[in-house]
Amino acid sequence: MRLSTWLGTGQTWDELLGLAHHAQRTGWDGVWVADHFMPNGERSLTPRLEAWTTIAAVAACVDRVRVGVLVTGNTYRHPAVLAKMAATVDHVSEGRLVLGLGAGWQVNEHEAYGIELPATAERLARLDEACQVIRLLHSQERSNFEGCFYRLVDAPCEPKPVQRPLPLLVGGSGEKTTMRIAARYADEWNCWGLPDLMAHKTEVLEHHCLEIGRDPASIRRSAQALVFMSDDEEQLKRWRSDRSALPRIVGTASEIAEVIGRYAEIGVDEFIVSDQSLGRDAGEKRDNMDRFLDDVAIHLPGRSSS
Numbered sequence: 001m002r003l004s005t006w007l008g009t010g011q012t013w014d015e016l017l018g019l020a021h022h023a024q025r026t027g028w029d030g031v032w033v034a035d036h037f038m039p040n041g042e043r044s045l046t047p048r049l050e051a052w053t054t055i056a057a058v059a060a061c062v063d064r065v066r067v068g069v070l071v072t073g074n075t076y077r078h079p080a081v082l083a084k085m086a087a088t089v090d091h092v093s094e095g096r097l098v099l100g101l102g103a104g105w106q107v108n109e110h111e112a113y114g115i116e117l118p119a120t121a122e123r124l125a126r127l128d129e130a131c132q133v134i135r136l137l138h139s140q141e142r143s144n145f146e147g148c149f150y151r152l153v154d155a156p157c158e159p160k161p162v163q164r165p166l167p168l169l170v171g172g173s174g175e176k177t178t179m180r181i182a183a184r185y186a187d188e189w190n191c192w193g194l195p196d197l198m199a200h201k202t203e204v205l206e207h208h209c210l211e212i213g214r215d216p217a218s219i220r221r222s223a224q225a226l227v228f229m230s231d232d233e234e235q236l237k238r239w240r241s242d243r244s245a246l247p248r249i250v251g252t253a254s255e256i257a258e259v260i261g262r263y264a265e266i267g268v269d270e271f272i273v274s275d276q277s278l279g280r281d282a283g284e285k286r287d288n289m290d291r292f293l294d295d296v297a298i299h300l301p302g303r304s305s306s
Helices: 013-026 051-061 079-092 107-113 120-139 178-185 195-212 233-241 253-265 282-299
Strands: 002-006 030-033 066-069 097-102 143-146 151-155 168-171 188-192 220-224 226-229 248-251 270-274
Touching: 002 220, 002 282, 013 030, 013 051, 013 282, 030 051, 030 270, 051 066, 051 079, 079 097, 079 120, 097 120, 120 143, 120 151, 120 168, 120 178, 168 178, 178 195, 188 195, 195 220, 195 253, 226 253, 226 270, 226 282, 233 248, 248 253, 253 282
Parallel strands: 002 030, 002 270, 030 066, 066 097, 097 168, 168 188, 188 220, 220 270, 226 248
Antiparallel strands: 143 151
């Protein structure tokens, strides 16, 4: 199982790059960032780095690890422009990029910047077409496409990505449509969730694959949940009492290792650890990244202490 870190773009560039370098040096497999322009539900002046320019810079500065945006909001960029951006970053990274894509959802960003946020059904239809547009541009010398939302006319995309194909990750947990889109187009699929939910979602993905005649094993699966690790029972009690909407894994290193092992057992190929639960500053985050590798990852099949 791959272990990757998800670095918050609300920190400074120097802090984020330092953590990316640390991840590369200490044995993490990937570095991800989120595609958001501001915190959800507010229009504060909190600094927030732009995702694609950030990951391009990380790709240029940090070697070995996979890099990607988890996930790109399809509403923010025309998919033909995104295809060009991704091909370029794949060259910058020498073939280490994963193109993460989702339907887009954060209301306050769309309102603040005047970006259209269609109803859910239309956003998902746009995501379906965007996957087709990106696939065409990355595989054909010239591409033509006539959809309800996007159009290509004899369109080139040169240079092509280094990776052929460039891995396309579709993110989302909607069982009727989003996961069907993932089954149809994705090389990788990502979802927030604890092991029991991921086991169910995996069955849904496999059902969609079988319906369209695709081998479910051809799609890699990744998951994330906030990780809170401590030996202090009082601290663990406080974390467990927090009713955050996001999935949380709270416990000692051995307890967390048991949960991560369950992801591996149900076929999750990559677990992604967000740095937002690893500490208040870069130093504390580095320490907890190291502890995760030394005390948790060592218990996983195929992994050893760094």
